[in-house]
Amino acid sequence: MLDDRKLQVLRAIVSDYVSSQEPVGSKALVERHNLGVSPATVRNDMAALEDEGYITQPHTSAGRIPTDKGYRLFIDRLAGVKPLSVAERRAINTFLSGALDLDDVVTRTVRLLAQVTQQVAIVQYPVLSSASVRHVELVSMTPDRVLVIVISSTGKVDQRSIEIPGHAESDLADLRALVNTATVGATLSEAAANLGALSGRVPAHLTAPAAQVTSTLLEILGTSGATRVVVGGVPNLTRFGDEFETTVKPVLEALEEQVVLLKLLGEAAIPGDVTVRIGQENPYRELQTTSLVASAYGSDGDIWASLGVVGPTRMDYPSTMASVRAVARYVGRFLAEG
Incomplete structure (x- = not known):
């Protein structure tokens, strides 16, 4: 286990890399974050983090970037999922409140998730055992x-x-x-x-x-009762930049496979909880350059389906997890009341 200071350094590296998409150096960490230690100490901590596989150096003389293992530790050590602001909750509720029927709810949910997370949104149609x-x-x-x-x-x-x-x-x-x-x-x-x-x-x-x-x-x-998946926000994949052929193209092909997406979402089985699969943790090779953040939605313990987003492993996990959880809760509540 890492001590608190090294965890603080890892959090800083993840934060900077997500926002800048550039490898992070020790000098930048000291300048941007109040770590309370010297640059030499930060360099030593970064070397230890690299030795343990939490960060890596993509190029010689470059800074460091988080690995899948580093992202996993970062997520596991989050102090819970941050709550959305009142304005964010109101925006989600307003976006869904005008829905006319189930198709409209699913369509609006896909658009909403893609919009608030800036990732590719995936929403599974609900299978409502109580529907009449x-x-x-x-x-x-x-x-x-x-x-x-x-x-x-x-x-x-x-x-x-x-x-x-x-x-x-x-x-x-x-x-x-x-x-x-x-x-x-x-x-x-x-x-x-x-x-x-x-x-x-x-x-x-x-x-x-x-x-x-x-x-x-x-x-x-x-x-x-047959379920299917709706995908939205695919243009957000352009954030992969120059990685299209190696990263985006396989992802697009995987997103076209309904069976793959249904199995992927099937792991997010508990309403209120958020499941995160990072890079190599995804069982599908085409999606191992991405992360999945997903949650089930339903009412009173009755799981209807799942929803989530797929995006680069360098996504803003705290915000994305909060958005996915909030949208899942609102959709479940909205359908239950309807």
Whole structure:
């Protein structure tokens, strides 16, 4: 374990390198930070930190930069995640408060995270075990086509277009009443089970169109629980500068893989806590030049999904961790109240 003074030097190196993106020398540390020791002592501390693998010298005669191990110690020794200011909390709440439905919430959350952290934001669609069907609508589009619309209690809207040749408005009204009776107020799985038992209660002249509507509704309800990931703020990767070919290109390719992102976010499983994976700690080679800061969101211990950001290992960890945790809490609260 490092003594307090060496930890102070490491914190100073991390702080300066994050802000300047340039290797940090002992002279600069003494000038910028009130370390209370001589430059010679700082040089000795830096040599000890380098020997133990917490910092490294990228070029001869250059200053030092933190290693993944150094960032990890820096994060582990943070005195908790710093709270956001009143203005920051108000800005997050205002940004989300105008959301119209679940898609809008996810879209706004991605934009918000990318904006406040200046990193690439990743938000997983929530899988709400308590979500229920609010309404099913059947809308005649043409004499032969009908639009099937399902609205869930979260405000999520799914729709499919199907063919029902020569349908009458009265038939649609009867079908609408039947499927709403079977589904409204039921959870997605309960609604699917109720629809499966609906065939015995359908009038003979509606058997064929009812089968099409029921099949479409089962398809919609089945995919509503499937999760996916939305990515935003990719232009923030330009902060990698000249490292595009070696760093940014592989990251972009990894960000296109939904399965990779879902597994990556899957480790952030506890609402309120923040998970940080630094460089080589990431299990995916393409992302080992980056860090992930993530948190789960939900309500009353019910985890719905995760969100987070991916960015350079030299990111501002205290601010990023605070922002990710705050946004996760606000999203969970917002969806629970909705």
